[in-house]
Amino acid sequence: GSGIFISPKGVLEEAGTVGVALIIWAISGVISAIGALCYADLGTAIPRSGGDYSYILDIFGPLPAFLRLWVELIIVRPATHAVIALTFAFYILYPVYEPCPPPNSAVTLLAALCICLLTFVNCASVRGATRVQDLFTAAKLLALAIIIVFGMIQLGKGELLHLTPEKAWRGTT
Secondary structure (H helix, E strand, C coil), rough: CHHHHCCCHHHHHHHCCCHHHHHHHHHHHHHHHHHHHHHHHHHHCCCCCHHHHHHHHHHHCCCHHHHHHHHHHHHHHHHHHHHHHHHHHHHHHHHHHHCCCCCCCHHHHHHHHHHHHHHHHHCCHHHHHHHHHHHHHHHHHHHHHHHHHHHHHHHHHHCHHHCCHHCCCCCCC
16 A cells, blocks of 8 residues: 555665665565455455455444444544555655755645545545546556556666665674
């Protein structure tokens, strides 16, 4: 999802070197693929709508299914939407305040406005909400394609400074 625009900087900072960061990304990709395959298997084994709720209901019963749904509705979804809105607001405001980072109050206000606007669109029209979601998905995929294409262009030009073994593993023990 949108986490791809948030996590690379943190992974690189915490990993310390490009080589370790690439290994972490590769391991994370394998774990994500295994999780996706497990979820697909559940979807074929329990072919009903409802996703997690249906799976937990069939496997563990109504109380755990209800609690999972409640936690998703009250905690997980709002927190996820808040993080996405804050990230969007930060990236929109960053060029305006460059070279300094944007003030937290401006980022928070813009994030709140975005959430309010999307809530209004969702309440006003399901079709409109679907179009907005399709637009955002297309924009996300376009942004990823641009990053990948320009990365490949840089690699094709021979820009391998941080990928050479001397640099990629410097400081790693």
